[in-house]
Amino acid sequence: MNANEVLESLEWRYATKVFDANKQIPLDKWHVLQESLHLSPSSLGLQMWKFIEVDCSQLRQELRGASWDQSQVTDASKLVVFCARKSFTHEDVMDHLNRIAQVRGVAIESLDVYKSRILDLVESKSPEVLKAWLERQVYIALGFMMSSAAMLRVDTCALEGIDPSAYDRILGLEDSPYYTLCALALGYRAESDSYATMQKVRFDIKKVIEAR
Numbered sequence: 001m002n003a004n005e006v007l008e009s010l011e012w013r014y015a016t017k018v019f020d021a022n023k024q025i026p027l028d029k030w031h032v033l034q035e036s037l038h039l040s041p042s043s044l045g046l047q048m049w050k051f052i053e054v055d056c057s058q059l060r061q062e063l064r065g066a067s068w069d070q071s072q073v074t075d076a077s078k079l080v081v082f083c084a085r086k087s088f089t090h091e092d093v094m095d096h097l098n099r100i101a102q103v104r105g106v107a108i109e110s111l112d113v114y115k116s117r118i119l120d121l122v123e124s125k126s127p128e129v130l131k132a133w134l135e136r137q138v139y140i141a142l143g144f145m146m147s148s149a150a151m152l153r154v155d156t157c158a159l160e161g162i163d164p165s166a167y168d169r170i171l172g173l174e175d176s177p178y179y180t181l182c183a184l185a186l187g188y189r190a191e192s193d194s195y196a197t198m199q200k201v202r203f204d205i206k207k208v209i210e211a212r
């Protein structure tokens with residue numbers, strides 16, 4: 001992709017309000033979009049998140065009722081719910097370190113210095129700071145998936161206009177280590193979506209990017 005094509009993708013993307021319920025994302029593109037979540041970066045590589053792909057139409061209908069009745073929830077080809085961790089423990093850090101040892105073929109003891117750095121960082125955070133930190137990671141993945149979708153000419157709409165507690169109940173997350181933050185609808189714009197041709201509203205670039 002050259003520079004112009006990247007810019008074209010970014011300009012092509014908009015928050016899709018009306019999806020064509022008859023158009024499905026082909027499997028090969030969907031696998032790439034799943035990888036955009038899987039390959040998203042996170043602080044220290046800890047991957048403290050869960051992404052729930054909701055394929056069941058009954059569940060989608062229930063979620064729409066907890067999303068200000070936004071049609072994207074039922075009509076988009078795919079719906080992903082983005083979830084953060086309720087807590088982060090010593091065991092979670094060990095899971096990550098064991099995975100590094102396995103994937104890179106190194107002894108777990110060789111990661112001892114790294115381990116104490118991670119534990120110091122995690123344990124130094126107050127509960128509020130830890131919560132905000134864990135949630136921020138999830139939004140990085142949201143951005144990754146939206147940008148990847150735009151490159152594949154798959155439309156998206158991020159959805160924070162939802163009742164996260166109702167999502168948790170509907171998806172059975174209440175007794176799990178995760179809770180809902182937001183959702184992402186992915187698919188193809190309907191011809192009737194008037195938002196597709198609206199001018200993008202952004203502040204002047206100099207107002208938001210400062211060079212020092």
Ligand SMILES: Cc1cc2nc3c(=O)[nH]c(=O)nc-3n(C[C@H](O)[C@H](O)[C@H](O)COP(=O)(O)O)c2cc1C
Binds near residue numbers: 015017162
């Ligand atoms: C985190 C997040 C949550 C959003 N929630 C909603 C939503 O619930 N419903 C909706 O129609 N649009 C939602 N949007 C879309 C924004 O309103 C939209 O991105 C913004 O107005 C800029 O327009 P553009 O994306 O078309 O450039 C959300 C966007 C983001 C990034």
